[in-house]
Amino acid sequence: MQAQDILASLEKAVITGNKADSIKFAKESLDSGVKALDAIDKGLVKGMTIVGDKYAKHEYFLPQVLLAANAMYGGLDILLPHIPKEDAGKKVIGVIGVVEGDVHDIGKNIVKTMLTAAGLDMHDFGKDVPIENFVNSVKGDKASLIAMSTLMTPTMDGMKAVVDGLIENGDRMKVKIIIGGAPTSQPFADDIGADWHAINAQEAVKKVKGAM
Numbered sequence: 001m002q003a004q005d006i007l008a009s010l011e012k013a014v015i016t017g018n019k020a021d022s023i024k025f026a027k028e029s030l031d032s033g034v035k036a037l038d039a040i041d042k043g044l045v046k047g048m049t050i051v052g053d054k055y056a057k058h059e060y061f062l063p064q065v066l067l068a069a070n071a072m073y074g075g076l077d078i079l080l081p082h083i084p085k086e087d088a089g090k091k092v093i094g095v096i097g098v099v100e101g102d103v104h105d106i107g108k109n110i111v112k113t114m115l116t117a118a119g120l121d122m123h124d125f126g127k128d129v130p131i132e133n134f135v136n137s138v139k140g141d142k143a144s145l146i147a148m149s150t151l152m153t154p155t156m157d158g159m160k161a162v163v164d165g166l167i168e169n170g171d172r173m174k175v176k177i178i179i180g181g182a183p184t185s186q187p188f189a190d191d192i193g194a195d196w197h198a199i200n201a202q203e204a205v206k207k208v209k210g211a212m
């Protein structure tokens with residue numbers, strides 16, 4: 001099978017919510033020398049973007065989206081361990097999580113893996129993370145990077161609450177803050193006093209590695 005066909009099969013596996021195929025073609029992509037990151041970006045993520053569009057147009061409903069997410073995770077479980085890792089000597093400690101009220105964690109998990117592969121020591125707080133867990137991470141986890149994700153508009157304010165909490169407890173200047181997820185942007189990051197916004201995991205690595 002050609003690389004192009006494998007990527008198209010991964011995309012289709014997510015769109016149709018077929019976890020078995022997602023796993024099968026993820027393995028096939030590795031066997032055929034397709035880079036894990038390409039299989040994720042040009043296969044699985046592409047499929048999930050189409051699922052998102054269909055959901056927005058009411059062509060898909062939550063059960064289909066759940067099946068698609070499940071299929072996406074099937075492929076990710078195979079591919080993420082194959083992202084090449086850098087050995088970065090003394091490690092920067094980072095914490096990452098999805099802000100309170102939001103359970104969308106697929107993108108966060110990709111960003112976590114990419115930052116880990118880039119040599120950071122990432123502590124994963126998971127999803128629906130209380131504000132104070134992020135705020136206390138500088139003292140508790142010795143974090144010098146906080147990465148926050150949200151895909152929902154109503155939960156964006158949680159990011160500002162984290163920045164405000166860090167200012168209040170005197171830790172804001174000890175930590176860099178990067179945010180991401182579809183409703184966020186660099187102007188929003190500037191507005192709430194975060195350091196960076198990144199559109200995807202690759203850009204997150206570039207911004208963090210460039211500065212830290």
Ligand code: B12
Pocket residue numbers: 045048049051052053055056062065066069101102103104105106107108110111147148149150151152153154178179180181182183197198199200201202204
């Ligand atoms: C899959 C999905 C679900 C799954 C989530 C499964 C899971 N484990 O994550 C399920 C079915 C559970 C779900 C539930 C809901 N969902 Co939903 N969901 C989606 C969908 C279709 C895809 C999201 C996704 O995984 N994309 C693929 C990943 C790889 O992309 P990504 O998350 O954007 O991540 C990339 C970048 O954003 C960035 N990034 C992400 N995080 C971070 C963090 C940092 C630090 C950085 C630097 C970068 C970064 O890098 C990532 C990788 O490159 C989106 C539609 C869409 N177009 O996004 C709706 C969407 C996000 N959902 C939506 C809604 C409304 C809901 C529900 C409220 C629905 C309901 N009525 O119950 C619930 C949420 C419940 C809750 N409290 O959280 C809305 C949000 C609208 C809004 N703006 O507020 C969307 C946009 C759909 C829509 N058009 O209405 N959903």
